[in-house]
Amino acid sequence: MTSLYEILEVETTATPSEIKKAYRKLALRYHPDKVTEEDREFAESKFKEISHAYEILIDEGKKEHYDTYGTTDQNGGAPGDFAGNPFDNFYGGGAGGEYGADDFYNFFNNMNGGGPSHSRQRPPNKTEDAEIDVEVTLEDLFKGKVIRTTSTRNIICTHCKGSGAKKSAVLKKCGVCEGEGHVRKIRRVGPGLVTQEYVTCSTCEGTGSIYRTKDRCKKCTGTKVIEETKILEFDIVKGSKSGDTIVLPKESDQFPGKETGDVKLTFTCKDHAVFTRKGDDLYAKFKIPLFDALCGFSQVVVKHLDGRGIKISTPPGKVIRPGDYIKIKNEGMPVKDAPKSWFGGSGAKRGDLYIEVDIEFPRDNWYLEKNDILKMKNLLPNELQSKHDIKKQTIDGDSLPEANIDTITEFTIAKADALPDYAEDKPAPEYNDDHYHEDAYGSAQPECQQQ
Known part of the structure; x- marks a missing residue:
């Protein structure tokens, strides 16, 4: 990379007056207002270049930093024109000692997502997606x-x-990037630690020519x-x-x-009005009266996503209970990228369809005549089928004192979502250790507060 002294066409031992003289001469030659229209773009690039060189070399502090480290980045603390490892100048290239320059460089480069040493190459130049x-x-x-x-x-x-x-x-070759299409910048990664990165040259837009x-x-x-x-x-x-x-x-x-x-x-x-997708399966809800749940039904329950009607026929006597799902195999979503069959087919594997059955019970006082209750009692089983449940819920009358049975006729039905909230149902609060101390036996005790 061209040095600042070469840009101003002076020796490294040039005095401030010599640097000023060289700058005035070059600034007059390449000032955009002093050249023709066709040469203006090149002159602007050159004028920026010599102005930047003059700004560094005329300042005693910046010049000393540049002469020492070879970079114009005041935050760097390490050479800017190095071949790859900025720690060489701190550790003498890694000769001798348990850890060398490459060890420190690779550590910090990997910490920033760099990977091994070959990742120090300029990043891929790609347009935005x-x-x-x-x-x-x-x-x-x-x-x-x-x-x-x-x-x-x-x-x-x-x-x-x-x-x-x-x-x-x-x-003509771009004077800012020396025809490379990119320029190197020094980026600080820590106190006294730097790394280099490449950015597209804004003068030639990465082409290297003007x-x-x-x-x-x-x-x-x-x-x-x-x-x-x-x-x-x-x-x-x-x-x-x-x-x-x-x-x-x-x-x-x-x-x-x-x-x-x-x-x-x-x-x-988008959300669907009928179906909910879970993985490759589909879920839908369908409400039926208690009669259909007990005696069976045959009905179109949903219109599928491809326009087909899905009809379900349950056999007489097949009881549908609250919380039951009717599972229909291979009526869910197609399985993407399903493996092809041995016979050359495209693979038609699909998920399943689950119909959540919501049973609607009759309203209170649904019967027309009291005789209807007797008929229903004769038709439906009116005893528990599990011997274990019968034994558990049967109370021996001899164990009850005479006339010590209360008959309750006034009550209400409570829904599950309307039950009271109880403290034992809530998660235990997390206490700060500062509010607790251990007693002599090691158990935590709340500290008393001053009244």
Whole structure:
């Protein structure tokens, strides 16, 4: 990298007056207002370069720091023009001793996510990824869907091939980055500890070359890119889950010297009015009267995501109890990327469908005549079937004193969600150790507060 003394065309032993004289001479030569229009862009770059060199070398403190460490970064504390390891200057390249410069460098580089020493190379130069967020329905994820969208992006100019200049233009090496397209910066990672990183040169935009204004490409006007409009297609596979992302590689903006980024579409599923998805299974609710729960029913319970009606027929005498689910195998969501069968099929594995049955009991005083209760009592079992329950709930009459039985006729039905809150049902509070002390036997005791 060119030194500041070379930029000002002076020796390292130059006095302040010699540095001023050299700066005035070069500033007059490369001042943007003193050159023609076609040379102005190059002159601006050169003028910034010599102004920066003059600012450092004319300041006694900054000059001393630069002469000692070779960098203009006052926060660095280590050379800026090193080949790779900034700790070489502190530890003499690691010769001798239990730990050397490379040990310290690798430790701090790994701490910042660097990895082994080869990670010190300049990071990949890539354009930004384009991200799209869309909402889809559960039907879309069940049947699959293709989303098409119009994309307008920058592509490398087809006329100048990304140079930004005419074919006859004479390109000059960028004086700021010395034609490398990037510049090194020193970043402080701790007291007296630094690391280096590469950033794109803002003068040449990473190309390493500059040219005169009049030599700009007429098609892209020197921007090196032109707009392209196309239709992008994103294929949502059957069984995809909410939050999945589809990536179209290298469909983002292009720029000379940079790897093209990707276009990423992330889709989220809207809430469904009937179904709830859990993994690859589907859940739905269906309410039936007590009669159907006891005697069986045959009815369409849901309209599936593909438009089919799902009809359930329970055999007579099959009792559906509160809390029961009716499980229908292979009627859930398609399993994404299911393995293909041995016979060449595409694999049609699907989750299951669970119908949560909600039983509606009759209202109070549902009977028309008292005889209806007798009929129902004759039809339905009116004794417990478990001998264990019978024994547990049977109270021997001989154990009760005579006339010591209370008959309760006035009561209310309490719902589970309306029960009182009890202290023993709540989690124990977490106490601060400062409020407790141990007694002589080691058990924690609350300290008494002053009254």
